Amino acid sequence: MSFLLTARQPCYNRPCPPEKRMFKEELNPVETIILRTLKSLKIEWDAEIVWSSTPFSGEWGFGTAIGFQAAAKDAAAKDSGVKNIPQRAQEIAQALVKAIGAPAGFVSVEAVRGYINLSIDPQVYARRVVDTILADGENFARGDAKTEKVMVEYSAPNTHKAFHVGHLRNVILGGAMANIFEFAGYETVRANYWGDIGWHVIKWLWCYLRFHKDEEPQGDRTRWMQEIYSQATQLVEDQPEMEEEARKLYKRWDARDPELIALWERTRSWSIEGIMQIYEVLGEHFDVFFFESEVEEPGKKLVEELITRNIAVDDRPNGGTVAIKLDELLGLDKETFRVLVVLRSDGSSLYATKDLHLAIKKFDEWNIDRSIYVIDVRQSLYMKQIFKTLEIMGFKQSLNCFHLAYEIVNLPGDVTMSSREGTVVMFDDLLQEAVKRARDIVQQKNPGLSEDLKAKVALSVALGGLKYPLLAVDTNKVATFDWESALNFEGQASPYIQYAHVRANSILARAGDIPAPVSPAYTLEAAEITLLDRLSRLPETVQRAAQDYKPLHLANYVYDLAREFTNFYQRCPVLRADENMRNFRLRLTAAARQTLKNSLALLGIQAPDVM
């Protein structure tokens, strides 16, 4: 049987996509020789050849462990008599090296303990890397256009509630993921799905009518909405008669009482406006908004269809629910998918009612090929149930649905943030504090800047400071929010990367124009080679991040790049160097600046010119 979540697992073990390898012209002929030689050695080989960079500082080259893999195959073959695989690997590597000879573009070809190492000529390739980056500019590392169209659903906020830092991880992750898909060459649709109806909204409306009638939101709308929501929750939880009273409002809702609907529309728009402001600050935009309220009725119709088709069981006559007994339908003895309730006993809709319809609507109306859901890990079983149900319904594209799960953000002591319980840190509070701190540091480091510029820099540093740590940790790690570390911008953090960009910019500003293309006529320093090697890798990193659904790859990449650029400018004088060296290093600096900027942009982080 097929588990859907394995159908769309990221494909690991895929090296750099050939289309984006900056040295394919040189490596391809070598690969041809290797394959031909292996054939003549009677060793079967049909996989890709994986090249990784050689791990020796100051050298620039590619290595492959193919000798080991070939030796292992050789040993597995009957009658080969091969016992000592490392020894055989070295023999094969030597044979391959002999066959490869002295190919164009490489300065050395060696067999080392079973590995084959090719060193490229840095003087030649240094120029290629730099020229490519400067010619491509902000499109450097953009992938070739793919035929696949991808939708990324993320954020999915509830109206009438807080937007807290627990929600931040979702937006930042989803936004970065969408950026990456788009840049990798996929046509990308950013979708947001608003929870604008349900018990939380009914409670809110009840509380408003009862205690806040005719009030208008004061100041921070989202906060004001949250305060009423907290009050409503508390009242309903503490006093059963209050809950009863609030629930009565459902009747008016179901009857589409015009007055109530009008109030809902007005209050809902307050919430939406407030949250849209947050998106604007974060630099997020969406191509399409779905609303729970608009998919509720079609969802119910879909459930009727499921009942008719004997997929869902209608137990309402006995006071039960409408449910899909997945394990039973699939004939599974072991509990796997369990039961998905798709309609309440009173006939009202649930999350699943709407999600089933919406899943199909996405493909039908947007003509997408893949549908990605950025939703926290606690909904993994639920997502599996939805996708499986779609599959049972015969909706083949269910195989192209993928749940991008991420762990939640807790408060210290494993306290889960909950707007219901009011245990939240509001995004706005965090941002304001972060901006304040960043502003203080700018003031201290660069008092000469205009006030306007200081404010701009502080905002981009603060936002980067908040975003980067959420992207630089793998999605399956639980995050703990505490003020101290959230506002600590030292070390492996966004300001360090932004600062590297600023320094590059500063050198270039002093130099004036970027010189014309030039090859280095001197022996490159190790720091330069390391930097060039890293620069050449952004294209493959973008592809890998998209393939693995991991902005983390880029977060790691851009930090490494920043560190290597910093190392370069500390060791290698640029402006004071002789003409050829100065010109090449200026171009290298410009290439680093561009690549830092492009990489940060994919993470949704701005690269300031000064700070």
Next chain:
RNA sequence: GCACCCGUAGCUCAAAGGAUAGAGCGACUGACUUCGAAUCAGUAGGUUGGGGGUUCGAGUCCCUCCGGGUGCGCCA
């Protein structure tokens, strides 16, 4: 009970089944008359939770145990 996730330096985390497991923070020692010190150089810190297995090769894959987190019929 059935599943999923986590466990790597004192702390927070990296690490394409591949070459010597790397960063940051914290600690200690140094570097601003030098392209900007939000920086850099150096020192210390590890039997990758324990035990089996697969493999030429395991932090990475499989099994098992321990410790922590999460989910599992009318919440979203």
